[in-house]
Amino acid sequence: MADTDPIIRIRNISKFFGQLRALDNVSLDIFSGEKVVIIGPSGSGKSTLLRTINQLETVDAGSIVVDGQDLTDKTANINKIRMELGMVFQSFNLFHHKTVLHNLTLAPIKLKNIPREEAEKNAIRLLEKVGIAEKRNCYPAQLSGGQQQRVAIARALAMNPKIMLFDEPTSALDPEMIGEVLDVMVNLAKEGMTMVVVTHEMGFAREVGDRVVFMDEGKIIETGPPEHFFQSPEHPRLRKFLDQIL
Amino acid sequence: MPEKKVTIDIGDGAAIPTKKDRGLLSAWRLAFFGAVGALLYLILFHPDPYLRLLKFLPDGILITFQVTFSSIALALVVGLITGLGRISRNATINLIASTYVEVVRGIPLLVQLFYIYYALGQFVRVPDMLAAILAMSFCYGAYMGEVFRAGIESIDRGQREASFSLGFNRTQTMFYVILPQALRTILPPVGNEFIALLKDTSLVSILAVSDLLRRGREFASESFLYFETYTMVAIIYLIITLILSKIVGIMEERMGGHGRH
Numbered sequence: 001m002a003d004t005d006p007i008i009r010i011r012n013i014s015k016f017f018g019q020l021r022a023l024d025n026v027s028l029d030i031f032s033g034e035k036v037v038i039i040g041p042s043g044s045g046k047s048t049l050l051r052t053i054n055q056l057e058t059v060d061a062g063s064i065v066v067d068g069q070d071l072t073d074k075t076a077n078i079n080k081i082r083m084e085l086g087m088v089f090q091s092f093n094l095f096h097h098k099t100v101l102h103n104l105t106l107a108p109i110k111l112k113n114i115p116r117e118e119a120e121k122n123a124i125r126l127l128e129k130v131g132i133a134e135k136r137n138c139y140p141a142q143l144s145g146g147q148q149q150r151v152a153i154a155r156a157l158a159m160n161p162k163i164m165l166f167d168e169p170t171s172a173l174d175p176e177m178i179g180e181v182l183d184v185m186v187n188l189a190k191e192g193m194t195m196v197v198v199t200h201e202m203g204f205a206r207e208v209g210d211r212v213v214f215m216d217e218g219k220i221i222e223t224g225p226p227e228h229f230f231q232s233p234e235h236p237r238l239r240k241f242l243d244q245i246l
Numbered sequence: 247m248p249e250k251k252v253t254i255d256i257g258d259g260a261a262i263p264t265k266k267d268r269g270l271l272s273a274w275r276l277a278f279f280g281a282v283g284a285l286l287y288l289i290l291f292h293p294d295p296y297l298r299l300l301k302f303l304p305d306g307i308l309i310t311f312q313v314t315f316s317s318i319a320l321a322l323v324v325g326l327i328t329g330l331g332r333i334s335r336n337a338t339i340n341l342i343a344s345t346y347v348e349v350v351r352g353i354p355l356l357v358q359l360f361y362i363y364y365a366l367g368q369f370v371r372v373p374d375m376l377a378a379i380l381a382m383s384f385c386y387g388a389y390m391g392e393v394f395r396a397g398i399e400s401i402d403r404g405q406r407e408a409s410f411s412l413g414f415n416r417t418q419t420m421f422y423v424i425l426p427q428a429l430r431t432i433l434p435p436v437g438n439e440f441i442a443l444l445k446d447t448s449l450v451s452i453l454a455v456s457d458l459l460r461r462g463r464e465f466a467s468e469s470f471l472y473f474e475t476y477t478m479v480a481i482i483y484l485i486i487t488l489i490l491s492k493i494v495g496i497m498e499e500r501m502g503g504h505g506r507h
């Protein structure tokens with residue numbers, strides 16, 4: 001694969017929920033190391049687009065190639081591809097029956113046959129990185145939302161993914177906890193992780209985003225670097241959206 | 247006006263006391279200490295025939311427990327398979343599991359017992375006790391299947407998605423993520439089924455299995471002390487189920503949640 005090939009190549013995908021067209025002929029290339037921020041009004045298809053990348057949603061038309069593997073190919077080993085794609089959800093989705101530490105070690109031990117000791121060492125290193133190692137023996141329900149989301153990020157990182165997908169990671173958090181999660185994401189970005197982030201945090205988009213994608217009604221309306229995006233938005237719908245949100 | 251749907255849920259087992267339900271708790275106490283008191287009174291002040299009965303019945307109690315535990319173990323396995331079948335995306339598997347549940351629900355347990363017992367007898371000679379256990383498991387497996395299904399479906403969709411996103415396949419997700427959490431939800435209804443099954447094992451006394459009830463019948467038909475015998479049998483069943491319901495209640499409280507307050 002040449003360096004100039006995108007690590008994620010989305011071509012003309014469409015997705016229907018019954019009659020509703022959640023994605024309408026969407027194409028997007030994302031390159032290794034790039035940070036792409038997806039914004040848009042609620043119901044515009046942001047989550048659906050993100051979720052097609054790791055096939056939590058299948059598409060009805062078009063193709064998605066991740067790291068050289070065509071996801072729409074019936075023979076593709078989707079579970080293998082998902083190991084390359086970490087995902088962070090709005091509602092954290094930590095495993096309630098496992099401690100923080102075991103949330104991080106479950107997948108590496110079962111899927112990558114990493115010895116428990118090594119998996120735990122790696123997990124603790126990641127927990128230290130997100131600043132929550134002291135809670136390693138707690139259950140998720142004992143943590144605040146911000147702490148849970150940081151654990152969720154660490155859990156995804158424990159599989160050593162090439163790409164991280166974030167679906168409104170701070171939307172379910174109390175305002176005072178948003179910062180601690182964004183800090184972790186900013187640090188991750190600095191380390192060169194390829195990131196696709198759906199968010200309403202425009203400060204984050206500006207600081208971290210290489211490219212911002214604006215979606216509305218299942219379509220990508222405008223895409224560009226954040227400076228251009230926020231200073232001289234071209235499309236009237238984007239202007240309206242930014243007026244409302246800023 | 248749209249019709250309002252009201253569901254009244256009455257379990258098959260003995261009522262499991264909860265902390266919230268003080269009234270029920272005192273009802274449990276009243277029943278339990280009443281039963282134990284009655285038992286003590288009868289064997290102390292009327293040792294003949296009650297002490298004789300108490301010595302005669304334990305063999306039956308043992309058999310009742312054997313049938314209960316074997317049946318519940320088998321029913322749990324059948325129930326897990328049925329529950330998984332009921333949520334399967336494979337239409338054929340789904341249909342088989344659903345049909346099994348419908349059939350079992352539609353036939354009285356006693357008829358099922360007779361049927362399996364004599365149907366099996368047509369082809370193979372199975373010991374009475376094994377036939378009884380198979381029949382009980384066949385029936386209770388269907389109910390257990392519904393319990394498992396409800397438990398699995400009660401787990402938030404986000405848990406599955408998180409598991410998939412890490413790279414787990416459907417089977418791994420079921421066994422590592424969904425079932426361990428569902429078990430907590432299904433413990434109370436499984437406990438209820440367990441108690442209901444224990445009571446229903448009295449039906450196997452008809453199949454020449456010497457359980458508690460049958461031992462009682464044997465005693466009664468020799469001594470003609472029908473009233474005394476069935477008083478004793480009833481008290482023993484009551485004490486056993488009350489103890490079990492208490493244990494289930496305590497387990498339920500202990501398993502209440504990992505660090506959830």
Ligand SMILES: Nc1ncnc2c1ncn2[C@@H]1O[C@H](COP(=O)(O)OP(=O)(O)O)[C@@H](O)[C@H]1O
Nearest residue numbers: 017020022040041042043044045046047048049
């Ligand atoms: N599983 C689903 N079933 C039916 N409709 C859905 C489903 N998921 C999303 N939708 C619909 O698809 C549209 C796009 O949803 P989504 O991608 O979640 O939007 P966003 O994340 O931008 O708010 C919405 O109209 C939503 O109601």
Ligand SMILES: [Mg+2]
Nearest residue numbers: 046047048168
């Ligand atoms: Mg969304």
